[in-house]
Amino acid sequence: MTSPLASCTSRSLLNTGWIFREGFDPAWITLPLPGGTVRLPHNAVDLPWNYGNETAYQQPFTYQRIFHWEDRFADKEVVLCFEGAMAATKVWVNGQLVADHADGYTPFEARLTDHLEEGENLITIAIDGSEDGDIPPFGGRIDYLTYAGIYRDVWLEVRPAITIENVKVEILDPMAETITAKVKVWLSNPQGQPVAGAILLDRLDQHGDPIGDPVGFPLISDEGEAELVLGNGFARWSPNNPVLHTYEVTYKAEDGQDSMTLRLGIRKAEFRPDGFFLNEQPLKIMGLNRHQSFPHVGYALGPEAQAQDADILKYELGVNLVRTSHYPQSKAFLERCDEIGLLVFEEIPGWQHIGGEAFKDRSVKNVEAMIRRDWNHPSIVLWGVRINESPDDNAFYERTNAVARALDPTRQTGGVRCITDSQLLEDVYTMNDFVLGEEHLPEFLQSRINRPRTPLRDQREVTGLTEIVPYLVTEYNGHMYPTKIFDGEERQEEHVLRHLEVLDAAHADPHIAGSIGWCMVDYNTHADFGSGDRICYHGVMTMGRAPKFAAMAYASQGFSASERPILEPATHWSFGDRKVGGVFPLVILTNCDAVTFHYGHDEPLTFLPAFSRFPYLPHPPVIIEATDIPEDKRIVWGQSWRDGLFTGLVSGQTVIERRFVADPMPTALEIDVAPLIRAQDAYQDRMVRLTARDQAGNRLPFLMDQIAITVDGPAILQGPTTAPMIGGVGAFWVRVLGDEPVTVDVQTASGVFAPQTVTLDG
Numbered sequence: 001m002t003s004p005l006a007s008c009t010s011r012s013l014l015n016t017g018w019i020f021r022e023g024f025d026p027a028w029i030t031l032p033l034p035g036g037t038v039r040l041p042h043n044a045v046d047l048p049w050n051y052g053n054e055t056a057y058q059q060p061f062t063y064q065r066i067f068h069w070e071d072r073f074a075d076k077e078v079v080l081c082f083e084g085a086m087a088a089t090k091v092w093v094n095g096q097l098v099a100d101h102a103d104g105y106t107p108f109e110a111r112l113t114d115h116l117e118e119g120e121n122l123i124t125i126a127i128d129g130s131e132d133g134d135i136p137p138f139g140g141r142i143d144y145l146t147y148a149g150i151y152r153d154v155w156l157e158v159r160p161a162i163t164i165e166n167v168k169v170e171i172l173d174p175m176a177e178t179i180t181a182k183v184k185v186w187l188s189n190p191q192g193q194p195v196a197g198a199i200l201l202d203r204l205d206q207h208g209d210p211i212g213d214p215v216g217f218p219l220i221s222d223e224g225e226a227e228l229v230l231g232n233g234f235a236r237w238s239p240n241n242p243v244l245h246t247y248e249v250t251y252k253a254e255d256g257q258d259s260m261t262l263r264l265g266i267r268k269a270e271f272r273p274d275g276f277f278l279n280e281q282p283l284k285i286m287g288l289n290r291h292q293s294f295p296h297v298g299y300a301l302g303p304e305a306q307a308q309d310a311d312i313l314k315y316e317l318g319v320n321l322v323r324t325s326h327y328p329q330s331k332a333f334l335e336r337c338d339e340i341g342l343l344v345f346e347e348i349p350g351w352q353h354i355g356g357e358a359f360k361d362r363s364v365k366n367v368e369a370m371i372r373r374d375w376n377h378p379s380i381v382l383w384g385v386r387i388n389e390s391p392d393d394n395a396f397y398e399r400t401n402a403v404a405r406a407l408d409p410t411r412q413t414g415g416v417r418c419i420t421d422s423q424l425l426e427d428v429y430t431m432n433d434f435v436l437g438e439e440h441l442p443e444f445l446q447s448r449i450n451r452p453r454t455p456l457r458d459q460r461e462v463t464g465l466t467e468i469v470p471y472l473v474t475e476y477n478g479h480m481y482p483t484k485i486f487d488g489e490e491r492q493e494e495h496v497l498r499h500l501e502v503l504d505a506a507h508a509d510p511h512i513a514g515s516i517g518w519c520m521v522d523y524n525t526h527a528d529f530g531s532g533d534r535i536c537y538h539g540v541m542t543m544g545r546a547p548k549f550a551a552m553a554y555a556s557q558g559f560s561a562s563e564r565p566i567l568e569p570a571t572h573w574s575f576g577d578r579k580v581g582g583v584f585p586l587v588i589l590t591n592c593d594a595v596t597f598h599y600g601h602d603e604p605l606t607f608l609p610a611f612s613r614f615p616y617l618p619h620p621p622v623i624i625e626a627t628d629i630p631e632d633k634r635i636v637w638g639q640s641w642r643d644g645l646f647t648g649l650v651s652g653q654t655v656i657e658r659r660f661v662a663d664p665m666p667t668a669l670e671i672d673v674a675p676l677i678r679a680q681d682a683y684q685d686r687m688v689r690l691t692a693r694d695q696a697g698n699r700l701p702f703l704m705d706q707i708a709i710t711v712d713g714p715a716i717l718q719g720p721t722t723a724p725m726i727g728g729v730g731a732f733w734v735r736v737l738g739d740e741p742v743t744v745d746v747q748t749a750s751g752v753f754a755p756q757t758v759t760l761d762g
């Protein structure tokens with residue numbers, strides 16, 4: 001026998017060469033299927049933009065691959081690592097079942113080692129996209145889609161007999177000058193080889209060279225832990241300074257070694273009755289919920305596109321936290337949250353429904369799988385250990401809480417509910433508070449009859465407790481006020497105001513740690529939800545990640561004018577879109593001190609933010625009422641409509657300007673290729689966004705068109721070759737497969753814009 005540790009793990013993507021078939025037949029376990037191949041991440045059934053039939057993917061599918069023996073496999077562990085496949089997955093190699101995983105969101109492995117033969121081996125994978133009631137979130141109704149397929153990366157790992165399976169680093173006191181960590185290591189040792197070595201932690205600089213001497217401890221069994229002094233003078237991780245420290249963790253024995261790298265962020269995160277504290281400083285949480293879905297291809301976009309969403313949340317929307325509603329999301333997304341300083345509330349799969357014992361056991365396993373995968377991410381500040389919005393079930397939730405606390409004593413638990421007086425088994429009462437707008441509902445749907453318009457409830461009304469507890473609002477708005485990017489401006493204005501009112505209320509109440517709006521982007525959903533076209537228009541952005549006005553409700557709070565001046569009048573600037581006409585009252589989302597408004601050639605009028613209406617917002621909007629316009633300047637139906645000019649002032653200086661033209665016409669098609677985040681990856685799913693602009697550079701809010709997309713170079717368009725442009729915006733994603741530049745031709749069906757070519761490169 002060769003040494004168990006002759007070399008370190010080698011890792012390569014196994015995303016290509018998969019034959020894909022609808023259905024599954026047990027005979028296929030050993031029968032090589034003919035046909036073309038697909039590339040992972042893969043969506044079993046692509047859906048149209050809207051009006052898609054979600055039952056199309058609720059069935060079995062088969063993936064198959066011929067796997068060629070390589071000499072380097074001899075005496076090695078050979079393992080397939082799946083980052084995620086929806087929903088129930090079974091893997092066979094040469095007819096032997098090697099993996100059986102009943103969750104669509106957590107990783108799993110298939111150990112091929114003992115079943116491989118020299119020459120050709122047959123790997124068959126059956127995945128079942130049906131809504132099996134024993135697997136969360138299934139069994140009831142769900143307001144989102146669970147697209148079937150092997151939708152994340154698959155890796156081939158060739159490992160020595162003993163490898164590092166997992167490492168957990170618990171920083172004992174993140175506020176101390178000298179940082180001490182409890183380091184726990186689990187080895188993978190499927191052959192049961194004797195363990196006699198040591199764990200060493202090397203801190204690395206940005207070039208990958210060790211800083212100082214390693215620290216470590218001896219290891220003589222498959223698990224071990226020790227308290228290690230990591231050193232002094234570590235910069236602490238925070239949203240403004242997301243500093244990560246890279247470590248190489250090595251298991252070193254006489255005859256070899258295995259290593260992995262991990263990144264640590266040193267920070268203290270705590271929900272207290274008086275709010276959320278990061279590194280002992282109060283931080284009001286302003287977050288959004290995120291689904292991991294995309295148009296047409298569902299979940300099946302790779303790390304680049306997933307990470308891009310984190311950048312959008314942080315840099316375009318200005319929020320400081322994301323909730324991974326309602327399941328663990330991709331590693332790439334979380335890695336990016338660590339890198340850019342975006343806090344995360346991660347939760348287990350589920351939606352309102354609690355199933356039987358098998359379902360509950362699976363949920364408890366999901367808590368464990370989520371925490372074991374993600375415990376080293378500094379961005380994660382709370383574990384969600386309830387099925388979203390489920391009723392109380394104390395026995396069940398005592399189990400999920402106990403597992404979370406045993407695995408990770410450094411983080412608090414939450415569990416999202418929409419019910420009041422729920423038993424608080426968690427550390428934080430996390431509540432979806434949809435009270436705003438309920439005054440318009442029939443009495444049987446109101447939480448209290450004749451309550452005036454109220455953005456958020458007092459926490460004691462929700463919890464039913466007399467004492468104040470750590471409390472976080474985890475959803476609001478959403479279905480209470482669905483709003484499309486091409487809706488009329490009165491609806492959009494109300495959409496904006498509702499988001500602002502909740503943010504103001506959350507900022508006002510020191511007993512509310514913060515609020516997480518529903519939600520980041522519109523999403524495809526089941527027929528029981530949404531606007532009838534299988535879309536919930538609940539996002540502050542479209543499915544193509546184009547901002548609605550409400551997006552700027554967040555950005556105007558999240559950024560200071562010196563970081564990024566915001567001046568977004570929530571108007572389509574037309575005389576006749578509102579009832580009766582005009583653009584007033586006009587809500588202007590801004591972080592400036594004051595805004596001036598010129599109408600036509602009239603003298604500018606200056607307006608201050610609406611401090612009295614929104615006393616607690618960091619940056620209240622400016623609101624211009626029709627009566628603020630001098631009487632002789634007011635416009636009525638039949639008069640000529642004129643240009644408008646807005647300027648944003650900081651300390652009396654103009655920092656931003658927005659001009660609106662009275663006669664907007666399609667003038668330019670802006671094509672925005674998202675900057676590359678993960679250049680190191682073998683492929684990237686690049687986002688391309690299109691915006692139709694008028695003479696003044698404003699989006700044409702009612703432009704509807706169709707774009708034809710042609711991709712040239714080593715790349716694959718993700719989705720159909722035509723994409724809709726709705727409300728003046730469109731988007732598509734291109735999978736770039738190498739270092740060669742890829743060109744993309746874009747042509748609008750109407751011909752209103754000249755055809756354009758963009759190049760996707762680093």
Ligand code: GAL
Pocket residue numbers: 143325388389418432475477478479480518538
């Ligand atoms: C909540 C639910 C979300 C979404 C939202 C729409 O009840 O947790 O998943 O459906 O409503 O407002």
